[in-house]
Amino acid sequence: MDLLLSLLIGLSVYGAIQGIRMYRAEAQLPSDLAIALEVGSTRTSAVGSGIDRMGIRWAPAVLRMMGPKAVNKKRRQIDLAGNPGGLTIDRYAARRAVYGALGLAGAFSMVLQGQLVLALIMVLFAFFWVEVGIWSAIRIRKDHIERTLPDFLDVLAVVVSAGLGFRQALERVADKYEGPWADELRITLRQMDMGVSRRQAFEELRRRNDSEQVAMFVTALQQGEELGSPIVDTLIAIANDMRRTDAQAARRKAAKAVPKATFAVTTFLLPGTLILLTVGFVYGANVDLGFMGG
Numbered sequence: 001m002d003l004l005l006s007l008l009i010g011l012s013v014y015g016a017i018q019g020i021r022m023y024r025a026e027a028q029l030p031s032d033l034a035i036a037l038e039v040g041s042t043r044t045s046a047v048g049s050g051i052d053r054m055g056i057r058w059a060p061a062v063l064r065m066m067g068p069k070a071v072n073k074k075r076r077q078i079d080l081a082g083n084p085g086g087l088t089i090d091r092y093a094a095r096r097a098v099y100g101a102l103g104l105a106g107a108f109s110m111v112l113q114g115q116l117v118l119a120l121i122m123v124l125f126a127f128f129w130v131e132v133g134i135w136s137a138i139r140i141r142k143d144h145i146e147r148t149l150p151d152f153l154d155v156l157a158v159v160v161s162a163g164l165g166f167r168q169a170l171e172r173v174a175d176k177y178e179g180p181w182a183d184e185l186r187i188t189l190r191q192m193d194m195g196v197s198r199r200q201a202f203e204e205l206r207r208r209n210d211s212e213q214v215a216m217f218v219t220a221l222q223q224g225e226e227l228g229s230p231i232v233d234t235l236i237a238i239a240n241d242m243r244r245t246d247a248q249a250a251r252r253k254a255a256k257a258v259p260k261a262t263f264a265v266t267t268f269l270l271p272g273t274l275i276l277l278t279v280g281f282v283y284g285a286n287v288d289l290g291f292m293g294g
Contacts, residue, residue, distance in 0.1 A: 055094030
């Protein structure tokens with residue numbers, strides 16, 4: 001543990017020295033990282049900003065080692081996660097560099113002390129700590145959007161039926177919502193304000209979200225526009241289809257949960273109950289078990 005503590009102190013001192021050098025040298029930060037650091041706690045924590053500054057020097061090297069294909073795939077995952085905490089591909093690479101160095105240094109220290117299990121944990125931390133945060137953000141964001149979308153469409157249908165145009169109704173309803181779906185709609189609306197066609201803006205909305213319900217919404221909206229069907233009827237039909245899809249998914253999850261519950265009962269609960277009953281019976285009957293010891 002003394003060796004590990006020494007390594008961590010050494011890395012901390014080294015990071016502080018590098019931070020001072022970066023400050024004095026006025027190192028040029030990528031534009032997206034500079035913006036994220038300027039807004040401070042509104043997008044990232046103080047710890048996250050410090051880690052980004054420590055690792056940004058090595059971010060280009062990390063991106064080169066990943067290769068263009070892996071970088072594009074990771075950029076896509078960050079988009080699907082909704083850029084949690086202002087995360088960008090450059091900041092991702094910076095954190096990979098810092099966490100990788102800390103994790104591998106800790107793993108080396110654990111190996112020297114013979115703690116192979118802890119060494120494995122430190123290796124996993126080095127390579128997967130940032131990935132776990134992205135995977136979790138993707139799942140949470142997708143679930144939130146799919147829960148919000150049916151109710152949003154119902155409200156949107158009511159506002160459109162009151163006489164507002166689709167564009168104005170979409171903006172008004174989006175202002176009343178918070179969360180990832182409202183953020184996505186605001187991005188779509190800003191794209192249309194900048195001259196992007198409605199069809200292309202909603203295609204970008206579909207691309208940014210790996211969700212069947214979002215794809216269903218965009219497809220039905222475009223088909224209704226092509227066929228000239230009333231937008232209110234289209235929105236209500238989409239919401240009803242999404243609720244049926246959610247109900248079917250819930251039934252599938254329930255059907256999968258029954259075998260798991262049966263397995264848990266037969267493997268753990270039933271034997272444990274039998275052992276408890278047997279021990280209670282033997283103890284209550286004052287049975288002499290001395291013969292078992294010879």
